[in-house]
Amino acid sequence: MSVSLPASSPVEATAELGVVQPLATSPVIMHTGSGFGRYWRKVWLIMAKDLRIELRAKEILVVMIAFSALAVIIFGLAFDLRVPRATMVVPGVLWGILLFSGILGLNRSFSAEQDHQTLLALLLAPIDRTALYLGKFLANLLFMLLMAVVLLPMLLFIFDVNLFRFWILAAILLGSIGYVAVGTLFAALTASIRARESMMPILLLPVMAPVFMAGIKVAEQVLDGRDWTDFQNWLGMLVAFDLIFLTAAFLLFDLIWEEM
Amino acid sequence: MSTSTLTATTRPTTQRSSHVGWLILSLLTAITMAALMGAALLYAKPALNLAGDEQMAQRIFYIHIGSVIGCFVAFLMSLIGSIVYLNKRNLDWDRVAQASVEIGIVLGMSTTLAGSIWSKPTWNTYWTWDPRLTTTTITLLIYIAYLLFRNGIDNRYTRARFSSIYALFAFLSVPLTYYSARWFRSIHPIVFNGANPDAQGSFNIGETMSQTLWVATIGYCLLFSTLLIFRWRQLRLQDRIDALREEME
Numbered sequence: 244m245s246v247s248l249p250a251s252s253p254v255e256a257t258a259e260l261g262v263v264q265p266l267a268t269s270p271v272i273m274h275t276g277s278g279f280g281r282y283w284r285k286v287w288l289i290m291a292k293d294l295r296i297e298l299r300a301k302e303i304l305v306v307m308i309a310f311s312a313l314a315v316i317i318f319g320l321a322f323d324l325r326v327p328r329a330t331m332v333v334p335g336v337l338w339g340i341l342l343f344s345g346i347l348g349l350n351r352s353f354s355a356e357q358d359h360q361t362l363l364a365l366l367l368a369p370i371d372r373t374a375l376y377l378g379k380f381l382a383n384l385l386f387m388l389l390m391a392v393v394l395l396p397m398l399l400f401i402f403d404v405n406l407f408r409f410w411i412l413a414a415i416l417l418g419s420i421g422y423v424a425v426g427t428l429f430a431a432l433t434a435s436i437r438a439r440e441s442m443m444p445i446l447l448l449p450v451m452a453p454v455f456m457a458g459i460k461v462a463e464q465v466l467d468g469r470d471w472t473d474f475q476n477w478l479g480m481l482v483a484f485d486l487i488f489l490t491a492a493f494l495l496f497d498l499i500w501e502e503m
Numbered sequence: 504m505s506t507s508t509l510t511a512t513t514r515p516t517t518q519r520s521s522h523v524g525w526l527i528l529s530l531l532t533a534i535t536m537a538a539l540m541g542a543a544l545l546y547a548k549p550a551l552n553l554a555g556d557e558q559m560a561q562r563i564f565y566i567h568i569g570s571v572i573g574c575f576v577a578f579l580m581s582l583i584g585s586i587v588y589l590n591k592r593n594l595d596w597d598r599v600a601q602a603s604v605e606i607g608i609v610l611g612m613s614t615t616l617a618g619s620i621w622s623k624p625t626w627n628t629y630w631t632w633d634p635r636l637t638t639t640t641i642t643l644l645i646y647i648a649y650l651l652f653r654n655g656i657d658n659r660y661t662r663a664r665f666s667s668i669y670a671l672f673a674f675l676s677v678p679l680t681y682y683s684a685r686w687f688r689s690i691h692p693i694v695f696n697g698a699n700p701d702a703q704g705s706f707n708i709g710e711t712m713s714q715t716l717w718v719a720t721i722g723y724c725l726l727f728s729t730l731l732i733f734r735w736r737q738l739r740l741q742d743r744i745d746a747l748r749e750e751m752e
Contacts, residue, residue: 436655449644453679
């Protein structure tokens with residue numbers, strides 16, 4: 244990707260007025276750095292942009308929720324008569340649905356930009372690329388959590404298991420952070436390749452194995468009425484996953500965009 | 504970018520001597536692997552604390568450990584190849600990464616297969632959700648995804664860069680997967696450095712056993728090196744053919 248300036252740059256305009264400036268003193272100023280508050284404002288703007296698009300187009304969240312409702316019904320039908328107690332399968336159902344319908348949202352995150360040909364404009368914007376990543380990450384995280392907010396009552400309704408317990412909710416939050424951290428980066432990787440929709444789950448799900456196992460175990464233990472000390476190592480695993488992958492994504496995201 | 508950077512031209516003067524090198528390496532690999540088969544089946548003494556089918560099945564241990572070491576070396580090499588590629592941007596390192604992943608998948612599958620054959624008489628099942636089994640399988644799936652992902656990218660440089668980024672992420676998740684699976688539950692014997700009290704089919708290492716194991720380690724490392732060099736060369740030639748084809752069009 245290369246940026247070429249138009250021929251009539253401000254240098255020529257000022258030269259006509261008699262004030263001759265050397266080229267090097269008037270480079271294009273990229274407002275990329277300086278200031279914690281300014282950085283987060285850019286992150287916020289990217290996120291707000293995605294949310295505004297979603298409010299108008301309803302392309303992502305509605306699809307995710309519709310899919311998760313469908314999945315709850317499918318699992319409900321599949322397990323209804325075969326399983327003695329619903330609490331035996333609900334942790335797996337919860338995390339399976341979270342991961343699968345999460346992919347639908349993550350898939351659209353960058354491929355929508357690609358389809359509307361706004362990706363280039365986004366990359367040319369004078370912001371740090373990590374701000375772009377964080378903005379997208381927060382928007383995707385919000386979609387994920389909103390979907391979970393709808394999913395939990397559906398599970399209560401179909402399976403009659405109350406999942407509104409503090410530690411289950413905490414595990415969903417922590418798991419979603421790690422999931423979306425990796426997913427946003429993979430969405431950027433797959434945005435421009437062939438068969439991106441089918442590629443995403445194949446790339447993402449095996450990497451998500453620790454999150455999946457930890458999420459299931461926490462939900463299982465809480466439903467069994469265990470104490471916090473019995474599953475604190477799983478929560479630690481989720482926190483470790485989040486920190487490792489957020490850092491890695493933060494460092495590697497810039498490498499994705501070199502040529503278009 | 505011009506096509507000449509895709510492949511460094513191979514000098515004909517060095518070609519003959521390197522051919523001899525490959526021949527020696529291949530021969531050495533073949534001899535060591537043959538020696539390993541002999542040692543595993545005949546030389547190593549049977550495990551005394553096991554009996555019947557279990558005792559016989561224990562002999563697959565040498566192949567199992569050999570291929571898992573080769574598999575680990577291969578995936579480590581692919582990580583090194585990916586990191587160096589991202590630093591140096593030399594496609595040769597990307598080819599190292601790809602070739603290593605391909606060999607690692609084959610060796611990983613051989614590990615799983617050998618383990619399954621052993622676990623049927625010992626654990627009375629081909630498959631169980633043991634951490635090492637789970638981790639190996641998920642790692643294999645990750646690297647199969649790596650190869651599929653590569654295929655979907657047309658631009659040679661984008662392919663190299665994206666798959667290197669993915670390989671880094673993939674490798675980071677493997678230890679986490681291992682610890683998660685380990686907390687799930689384990690019945691896998693730990694033969695080196697400690698024991699698992701819940702292990703089924705465990706045994707201690709005797710002298711002939713550890714000698715055979717060394718042969719296995721060396722043999723599989725040689726096998727990996729030989730395959731890596733041949734596959735690397737093949738990938739290099741393939742890129743060259745692609746470049747020439749593009750030039751003709």
